[in-house]
Amino acid sequence: MKKNNSFDQSPDRSKYPENGPDNKPDIDLSSGKYSKVWQGPNHPGVTGNMSLELTLCGDEIVDAKTHVGYLHRGFEKLFERRLYMQVMPTCLRMCVPESDTNEYCFAEAVEELSGIEAPEKAKWLRMLVLEMSRLQMLLRVVPGQGGAFGLGIGVQWGMYVRELVLDLFEELTGGRVYHMYMLPGGVRGDLPEGFRERAQSVMDEVFRFAERIDNVMFTNSVFKKRAIGTGYIDPSWVDQYGIVGPNARAAGYKRDIRKDHPYLRYDQLDWEVPVLENSDVFTRSRIRWMDMQVTASLIGQILEKMPEKGSFKAPTPNALNWRIPKGETYVKAEASRGEFGYYVVSDGSAYPRRIMLRGPSYTHAIALLERLLIRANIADVGAIMVSLQTCPPEIER
Amino acid sequence: MSKLKDILTPFTAWNNLARDPVTVKDPVNDRPGSARYRGFHQNDIEKCIGCGACESICETGAIRMVPVEGVETKEGDSGLRPEVDYGRCCWCALCVDICSTGSLTMSNEYIWVDEDPEAFTFVPGIDPKPWDKEEKGWKKPEPDYELNIKERVSMPQREAEEREDSFIEIVKGYSREQAIAEADRCIDCGICQATCPAHMDIPDYIRAVREENLEEGFRIMYKTNPLPEVCGRICTHKCEDVCAMGHRGDPIAIRWLKRYIADSVSQENYQQALQQENPQDKDKRVAIIGAGPTGLSAAYYLALMGYTIKIFESQPRAGGMMRYGIPEYRLPYDALDMDIDYILSLGVDIQYNTRVGADVTLDELHENYDSVLIGTGLHAGKSTRIPGTDHKDVHQAIKLLREFSKGNEIPLARRIVIIGGGNVAMDITRTLARLQNQKYGEVHIITTSLETEDVMPADQEEIDEAREEKVTLRPGWGPQKIEIENDQIKGLHVQRCLSVFDENGRFSPKFDEEDQAFFEGDMVVEAIGQGMDISFLSKKVREGLDFTQRGRLMVNDWFQSKQEWLFMGGDIIQGPDVIHGIANGHKAARGIDMYLRGDLRYDEGRNK
Incomplete structure (x- = not known):
């Protein structure tokens, strides 16, 4: 079933461009053989605002170039003019759909640099929010894979369940999408009364949803026909391209920061990292489907094991004059897309000297995507992007 | 089979036809936000x-x-x-x-x-909105959630055992780390600055502490206050009373930060730190009566403007109440001298042991100087005038403090009763307690006041520290009579005081005659307040002045009296405390400058 992505083993080279002296395809647009199509920056088949410059031969892509820069807000520069506490409500905008990983990495980095440790309760609450955040992201992206092929029903179901998770967020953090919950020193609120029961009933809904989506998507001949073999990632590319998260796990790499370098209290939770072989659109989607259920069960475990009492915020200095000791650190966490990290440098002042984000989309959506799109059918472009779970806001900081 | 399953299974979605719709169909009724929602x-x-x-x-x-x-x-x-x-x-x-x-x-x-x-x-709260009364929504999570530190950095102090028989300074002062940590708590709102009588630029000098730019902080302080060593120790810190941080925690220790800056600049570096240029001399002369905070502050600013200044001081040293009223354990003389020496180094001339009215008359000063500033303060002790106060063992606190500061021996009985609830009462109480400790090895002092402890005018820390020094405090009692037997004082009869002020805020104590007590003692000290002594004002001058209905001297906004060459400030006008004196002196200096340039008339400044 594997599609061939390598030029050298192409069965019929007659309709494809020859390689030029630089070993890159030599495309002569005036020959009439090729056409150039721009997909994006505003296109329903592109996640977020980025643009793909596609050269087609018929409906097959022979050359692809990604263009970013349509969403550049200069966050990393803005941070240099923000107090540390003011970075908190800004940093989460770097990735809209999964904002909490930003909050966590930043808060943890500041704590590490200033030598403050968040209280035990805060660590569990942070873990809870991170998992809830992963869950709502997966509730979008798992059925979204079907949506990219025109299977809309899963998306509608997923959105409903996701709204239930957002309700939980609203109860706990005071916000639905931008939670602004974890700040250096801890979190901004304890579990509301009755939260455990309500969260558990939402998790039950998640499991029911997982079963239904299994029926309409993964046991669906149309979906299988489109997804299997499309956008294949060779396991040898994983380290070459810096592929992380579900995209790597679908290719047989059992990598998860939560297990490999446990942070917060992940070492006290009991779960298995899902891993599959043969990373194509189908497998990657399947891995996320498995992740979704693992996450729902983790949330159950967290609510069960979380300490009942305790402070949720360590005392921190005046937010208006909080100077962080000189130093630098890199804090990483496993987002739903893979390794997500913040590199924070402090020069000892009240303003960060440099904050840099390492997001998985940078490698996935630029270098890897350019490679995956070659020989793909133009109708599969959107699906391949979704299957990499790219997030352009996170590429452009 | 598998292929057939792949075709048929998706049709299980039709099961949903039997389910209720999950979306809300009612667009009219709002779903309320959660109890923690961050709304408007x-x-x-x-x-x-x-x-x-x-x-x-x-x-x-x-x-x-x-x-x-x-x-x-x-x-x-x-x-x-x-x-x-x-x-x-x-x-x-x-x-x-x-x-x-x-x-x-x-x-x-x-x-x-x-x-x-x-x-x-x-503007929330001003522009009416439908959600103004809504109870639910984001509130600051209580109780342990703060974006600041509520508790101030505690000041290292000498323990009671170490200080109770000595006049060594109690407060040790902040270290560098402590000062920076305390300065970090400041939110830079400036409400303190508006309240400080001298309008010291408090947020800026606190920032200087934070940024470890202490010479800059020193310069900022001297712009409005030439006595920072003094104020850093004994200021009544009105600023701290209004500090924004005080609403939910301890106010910033503004006074201690000021002291930290002042202490960190050594006296040899004053000149260099302040970077003051020599002013152009003006051919006008100003006489100042009294080398207290008002006189010194005015002298400093006038000297910087280039005027020739001469201070007339009745005592052998400068400082006024700062030296002769405040005990050394609160304000060591060498700290006071650092401030005074710098002011005198600017060319301010001072004539000690010269009492205006006795050694030189005000009219002479008027003749020889272009302007005169009176900053004599309140040095006349008031008496309760209860039966027995004319006995020789009944003393005035202010007089005892003055004599003791001069190095003279003061009367000291084994058992002492002190009447008064203000800071002067605490000063004399604690001074006598130290002396009793030195002489008799024990303290037997009862300090009683009309006010109950919650409304006593003395600072709480003074009250607490006095207790630590084994003084007995009996607040809420009104003195009735001093019991004298064979010309020996036996003690003080008191009765329970129910209230001190009437509903108009006037002094009108009410007593419960049923509830009586007797405090034993061999000596009584009165510390119920001081009055001014302006007997040196000649009849001619006095007639040309304005007085309020209650007999207080009236000046305009620039502390100029109706006799336009005559300015007055300090405790006789406002206060009584050091910072008002300093502020008055500064403003009077600017007033004198304006007057001498011909720019100020009495009627131009609003009367106060």
Whole structure:
């Protein structure tokens, strides 16, 4: 079933461009053989605002170039003019759909640099929010894979369940999408009364949803026909391209920061990292489907094991004059897309000297995507992007 | 089989035909936001003090402090209120979390529709909104959630055992780390600056501590206060009473930070730190009566303007009440001398042991000088005038303190009763306690006041420290009679005081005659307040002055009296405390400058 992505083993080279002296395809647009199509920056088949410059031969892509820069807000520069506490409500905008990983990495980095440790309760609450955040992201992206092929029903179901998770967020953090919950020193609120029961009933809904989506998507001949073999990632590319998260796990790499370098209290939770072989659109989607259920069960475990009492915020200095000791650190966490990290440098002042984000989309959506799109059918472009779970806001900081 | 399954299974979606729709179909009734939802801003206008912490923390610049109708600027309230621009707000609620008073909150309202785009910039609490009374919504999570540190850095002090028989300074002063940590707590609102009688630039010198730019801090202090060593120790710190941080925790230790800056600049470096240029000499001469805070402060600023200054001081040393009223354990003489020496080094001439009225007359000063400033202070002790106060063992606290400061021996009985609840009462109590300790090895002092402890005018720390030094405090009793037997004082009869002031705030104590007590003692000291002695004003001068109905001297905003060459300030006008004296001296100096340039008439300045 594997599609061939390598030029050298192409069965019929007659309709494809020859390689030029630089070993890159030599495309002569005036020959009439090729056409150039721009997909994006505003296109329903592109996640977020980025643009793909596609050269087609018929409906097959022979050359692809990604263009970013349509969403550049200069966050990393803005941070240099923000107090540390003011970075908190800004940093989460770097990735809209999964904002909490930003909050966590930043808060943890500041704590590490200033030598403050968040209280035990805060660590569990942070873990809870991170998992809830992963869950709502997966509730979008798992059925979204079907949506990219025109299977809309899963998306509608997923959105409903996701709204239930957002309700939980609203109860706990005071916000639905931008939670602004974890700040250096801890979190901004304890579990509301009755939260455990309500969260558990939402998790039950998640499991029911997982079963239904299994029926309409993964046991669906149309979906299988489109997804299997499309956008294949060779396991040898994983380290070459810096592929992380579900995209790597679908290719047989059992990598998860939560297990490999446990942070917060992940070492006290009991779960298995899902891993599959043969990373194509189908497998990657399947891995996320498995992740979704693992996450729902983790949330159950967290609510069960979380300490009942305790402070949720360590005392921190005046937010208006909080100077962080000189130093630098890199804090990483496993987002739903893979390794997500913040590199924070402090020069000892009240303003960060440099904050840099390492997001998985940078490698996935630029270098890897350019490679995956070659020989793909133009109708599969959107699906391949979704299957990499790219997030352009996170590429452009 | 598998292929057939792949074709058929998706049709299980049809099961949903039997389910109820999950979306809400009712568009009219709102679903209320959660109890913690970060909705639209509310502000309790009465509680808000306009400190502007919300404005400072707002990362989008959505909050602006604006003057609003119906809110007046007053002590402890800037008169400004936050205006929120919903075109910029990101609803992070950091403004709510950092709010000094807890007045700013958010409702759980979801939707606000308005045709007028200007409406979305509004002052919560002032511009009426439907959600103003909403109980639910984001509030600062209690109790242990703070974006600042509530507790001040505690000041290292000598323990009671170490200090109770010596006059060594009690307060040790902050270390570098402690001072910076305390300075970090400041939210830079400036409410202290507005309240300080001298309007010292407090946020700026606290910033100098934070940034470890102490010489800059020193310069900032000298702009409005040439006695920082003194004020850093014994100021009545009105600033701390209104500090925004005091609403939810301890106020910033502004006084100790001032002391930290003053102490960290050594006396040899004063000149270099202050970077003052020699002024151009003006051919006008000013006489100042009294080398207390008012006189010294005025002398400093006038000297900087180039005037020739001469101070006439009745005592052998300069400092006035700072030297002769305040005990050494609170204000060591070498700290006081550092301030005074610098002022005198600017070319200020001082004539000691010269009492105006006795050694030189005011009229002579008027003839020989272009302007005269009176800053004589309150040195005449008041008496309770109860039976027995004319006995030789009944003393005035202020006189005892003065004599002791001069190095003279003062009467000391084994058992002493002290009447008074102010700081002077505490000063004499603790001075005598130390002396008793030195002489008899034990303390037997009862200090009684009309006021109960919660309304005693003395600083709480003075009261607490006096107790630590084994003094007995009996607040809430009114003195009735001094019991004398065989010309020996036996003690003081008192009765329970029910209230000190009447409903108009006038002094009119009420007693419970049933509830009596007797405090034993061999000596009684009265410390119930001081009055001014202006007998040196000649009849001619006095007739040309304005007095208030209650007999107080009247001056205009620049401390100029109706006799336009004559200025007055300090305790005789305002206070009594050091910082008012310093502030009056500074302002009077500017008034004198204006007067000597011909720019100031008495009627031009509003009377106070």
